Amino acid sequence: MSKVTPATRALDAAGVAFTVHGYEYDPDAESIGLQAAAALGEDPARVLKTLMAQVDGKPVCVVVPSDQEVSMKKLAAAAGGKSAQMMKPPEAERVTGYKVGGISPFGQRKPVRTVIEQSALAHELVYLNGGQRGLQVRLKPADVRDVLKAVVADVLA
Numbered sequence: 001m002s003k004v005t006p007a008t009r010a011l012d013a014a015g016v017a018f019t020v021h022g023y024e025y026d027p028d029a030e031s032i033g034l035q036a037a038a039a040l041g042e043d044p045a046r047v048l049k050t051l052m053a054q055v056d057g058k059p060v061c062v063v064v065p066s067d068q069e070v071s072m073k074k075l076a077a078a079a080g081g082k083s084a085q086m087m088k089p090p091e092a093e094r095v096t097g098y099k100v101g102g103i104s105p106f107g108q109r110k111p112v113r114t115v116i117e118q119s120a121l122a123h124e125l126v127y128l129n130g131g132q133r134g135l136q137v138r139l140k141p142a143d144v145r146d147v148l149k150a151v152v153a154d155v156l157a
Contacts, residue, residue: 006106006107007105007130011137011139014147017139017140019137020135020136023135025133026039033047034047036136037067037127045068048120049065049066049129051064053084054084055076056083059113060075060084060114060115061113061115062114064155064156065117068117069156070086074154077153078155079151097109098131099133102135104129105128106128106131114150115155116150116152117153118152118154120141121141123141126139
């Protein structure tokens with residue numbers, strides 16, 4: 001497994017301090033984020049999942065704790081839109097340049113508006129997908145917010 005991905009290159013380019021953590025990816029896991037948290041021995045609230053949605057037809061990246069679900073109504077409001085829906089996996093792969101299970105908010109094919117769940121900022125360090133299945137990066141949540149120029153909001157169901 002390569003530890004250099006578009007995501008890690010984007011973090012390096014932004015001058016962000018992060019560490020890389022590999023784990024045994026289970027393609028049959030019911031929840032990729034929860035499986036990653038268990039494999040890393042971390043609290044699921046600190047292992048954030050990257051989801052791709054559409055708000056009023058435009059792509060939006062949403063970052064939430066792996067043990068939580070997104071409220072589409074709250075996401076639409078946070079992104080300044082009227083309606084939101086999850087993106088279908090093939091569309092998410094096309095937009096981001098990553099495979100489902102390895103989608104990172106960093107280093108996507110084209111930058112898209114990002115919304116991060118406000119509770120994620122309460123942790124000293126969080127984990128996010130590093131751009132491939134079985135690879136996580138650990139960094140400060142404020143760095144996630146700043147690098148992605150993310151909107152911080154309550155988007156939990």
